[in-house]
Amino acid sequence: YSETMARPREFDTAALLHQAGQLFIRRGFTATSIDEVVKTTGVVRGSLYSIFGSKQGIFVAALKHAADEHSDDDGSDREALLDLLNVAIFEIAPHNRDVAELVQRIINTTGITAQALGQRALQRACLTAATG
Numbered sequence: 272y273s274e275t276m277a278r279p280r281e282f283d284t285a286a287l288l289h290q291a292g293q294l295f296i297r298r299g300f301t302a303t304s305i306d307e308v309v310k311t312t313g314v315v316r317g318s319l320y321s322i323f324g325s326k327q328g329i330f331v332a333a334l335k336h337a338a339d340e341h342s343d344d345d346g347s348d349r350e351a352l353l354d355l356l357n358v359a360i361f362e363i364a365p366h367n368r369d370v371a372e373l374v375q376r377i378i379n380t381t382g383i384t385a386q387a388l389g390q391r392a393l394q395r396a397c398l399t400a401a402t403g
Contacts, residue, residue: 292333
């Protein structure tokens, strides 16, 4: 064993991305701090930055993870994916081309509609849409 060897990851990446995703859903991207991600996931700041590069990198990885989970399950992760997409749409995509393109790719590959995104946004705000 050498002091310069990297230590192996001692956490479940899928669980970390799920926990971080839930935090971003609850608090929004802008209001979520790295300290909160550290507290929620139990993974130290240095590890988060070395793996994901930034808070946005964590968010993007969580969004991709949610899309992957959505694509191979029975629909139970659909709300989480819709919520993360809405966070991306409202907070990041307007000023970040890469995130906007990722959102577009996920929408195109999953068949998620604007209506589904809007309906979920209204549900989260405890509102209802006009019918008719």
